[in-house]
Amino acid sequence: MEKIKQFLCQKNESANENRRRVGFFMIACSLVVFFACAIRISYVILAGRVAGVSLAERTEALYNGSQILYANRGEIFDRSGRPLVINGQQFDMIAVLSPDYTDGGEPLYLPQEDFPRAAAIISQHIDSTSEEIQAMLETGITEEGETLFQVELGSAAKALSQEQRNAIETELEAENIHGILFNPTNNRTYVNGSMAAHSLGYTTNQDGKVVGGGGLEKAYNDLLQGTDGQIVYERNAQGTPVPGTIETTRPMIHGENLTTTLSEPLQMQLETLLSRANETAQAENMTGVVMKADTGEILAMAQRPTFNPETMEGTEADNFVWRNLFVEEQYEPGSTMKIGTVATAIDNGSFDAAEVIPAGRIEVNGIEINDHDRGRKGPLTMRQAFSWSSNVGMVELFNKMGDDRWRESIGRLGFDKPINAGLPGEVVGSLPDDNLVDLAMSTYGQAVSVNQLQMLRMFSAIANEGIPVQPKIVVNEENTLENERMFSARASRQVLDYMRDVVEDEEYGTAYDLYHLDDENVSAKTGTAQIAAEDGSGYLRGANDYIYSVALIYPSDEPQYILYLTMKRPQNYSQNILPTIANPLMASSVQRSE
Incomplete structure (x- = not known):
């Protein structure tokens, strides 16, 4: 009996010893983690970088924006000043889906429940069916239920005319539907179609810039294209510019016009x-x-x-x-x-x-x-x-x-x-x-x-x-x-x-x-x-x-x-x-x- 008691006492002492060891180990690990975090936080504070990314740059990128101001391409005229090639403006349509896109608390995004109504209106003005448009809108909702900031609506929603934009915006506004935006793009209009085509030339779009691809458009591209400008500004949490913060860092210079000898x-x-x-x-x-x-x-x-x-x-x-x-x-x-x-x-x-x-x-x-x-x-x-x-x-x-x-x-x-x-x-x-x-x-x-x-x-x-x-x-x-x-x-x-x-x-x-x-x-x-x-x-x-x-x-x-x-x-x-x-x-x- 005495031996049994002695055995049990030894076992209890061993268990207590193990608990103390585990306790010490956990305390040591906690201290290591604490000091590691402290060192990491100190490094971040002192160096201002996380994973090779500058926090200052990330903050600046978050609250500071910039925008390229595309110069108007010079136009081409005949010998009497009649326009032969002029600039026009077209629009690419996108849908903003993020609930964060608001202005003064007013929602400016397109909620999922409005997808069918928006698709039905848009389909009446571009070469896509309402089903095709709705399917493209649905791609903005991930399988996990997360919402992308914006989605594009296919090639049929690009290069839209001012008339198409006005018609779509009017009908969406009447239905109180938000979130459909139009990004302007420059295009060249050849007033008389194929007239003097090989002489006047044509243009291509390279990274949003209109560039001469043949004829006078190519030969005089440097003269016609001008110089793009740039502005910088501070922006709020929604990404929109803060009034009074816009500053021009590079002035925009429009392209020069070209007068031909053609009649x-x-x-x-x-x-x-x-x-x-x-x-x-x-x-x-x-x-x-x-x-x-x-x-x-x-x-x-x-x-x-x-x-x-x-x-x-x-x-x-x-x-x-x-x-x-x-x-x-x-x-x-x-x-x-x-x-x-x-x-x-x-x-x-x-x-x-x-x-x-x-x-x-x-x-x-x-x-x-x-x-x-x-x-x-x-x-x-x-x-x-x-x-x-x-x-x-x-x-x-x-x-x-x-x-x-x-x-x-x-x-x-x-x-x-x-x-x-x-x-x-x-x-x-x-x-x-x-x-x-x-x-x-x-x-x-x-x-x-x-x-x-x-x-x-x-x-x-x-x-x-x-x-x-x-x-x-x-x-x-x-x-x-x-x-x-x-x-x-x-x-x-x-x-x-x-x-x-x-x-x-x-x-x-x-x-x-x-x-x-x-x-x-x-x-x-x-x-x-x-x-x-x-x-x-x-x-x-x-x-x-x-x-x-x-x-x-x-x-x-x-x-x-x-x-x-x-x-x-x-x-x-x-x-x-x-x-x-x-x-x-x-x-x-x-x-x-x-």
Whole structure:
């Protein structure tokens, strides 16, 4: 019995000892935790950081806000101040769901019980059903029942017009529904749709900023876009600015406007005439440009196919190209090149208008060169060779000039130098290879490549007594080319006179009675250029695998305008197609005198 008592006493002492140990251990742990917390709190107080995040910065971010002030993009006008590209404003719609979004205790959020009514109203004004809108609103409530601050309402709720916003807000207000907000976004409005689309260009939206993507929008982006500003402010618990705390840290500078040389009425007429002509021709592409002969100011410039830079309608067409065909494409110009060849030959004494040549065919280093009629007209005078567009006549002039003299002369025409007309992406032409065949072919516009504005510059030298002007599309654009004399005044006047034969000579005019201007004479030169195969195997051989063109300088006596039209690979060719564009356009330009 005594042993049992002794055993129980020892066991009780052991239990008491264990309790004391546990007590000491818990006290020690508590002290460790306490001191750890104290050290941590002291560190936070002294260092002001938690998990690498600055408390001061976090507090500043919570109660201090900033906002970017987007500068208005400069607008684009025609030569008379008519707007061509303007700024508009659209809106992206969102729904604020957080109950914390209040003002003076008044709720400004959209509660879940109002989802169906809000969705029904919104669906009447955007391209989404009420079920789709409600489903998007429901994504703002998590599975745990937490509410997101806001949700977006899909692509159909973006880029809304002012009218859509007003209608939605009015109906929501009538139903006392809050929480639907509209964030403004800038957009570009192209007043006349696809008019001059490749010249004016288009814009893209990059991080809320409108940026030029082509044409003048791209070339003059730095001028048009301006400089964004910024404001900072203190905000309350709801995140709204506290009155009197807004401060500008970077001033906003709006973009500068751009005035073009284009004439809106003439441009619109060219667009209409090109569209009608292409309905008949069904060409791979067509172009037209009207330029003031004495200043180089481009009054109208258009191409087909085209597109709407606001909606991008037209870009899906199989034959659509983004390139501006006037500056971003090389081509062999064909017989319109003969204008420069004859003027050069006159200046170096190689051209005798009355000289008779046996037209039809000629050989250069064993390569046969033919006329378009294979010589059916019989012998031609040199003047007739020009108006009848004889390739053989031009090669005869080349033989008289000699390859060295022609090589030097064609270099002065500037086909290997950029025009810098104010449009981006210019691809300069190239001179013929240094062999007799290519040099001879270049006299009639093959084996030499150009861009269209380079051809305009050469035409302008004929119109201005031998001195070219630089084509341009922006008013007050600085001249970057030295307009050195290209031909003599005598040669230019003679060529203008010979160009009249093209439309006035019943027997030897390639465009006889096709181009007219009331009470005025017109100087013209037609062109039919072969198209080089992409694989380098020579030229395409299809029935209409040509670039058909005409250059018109008018009136002949005192040139004021230059009109240049091209039509590439039409499915339905007729020599009457280009005159349907040119004749009304010539009449309008002279009447407007712009």
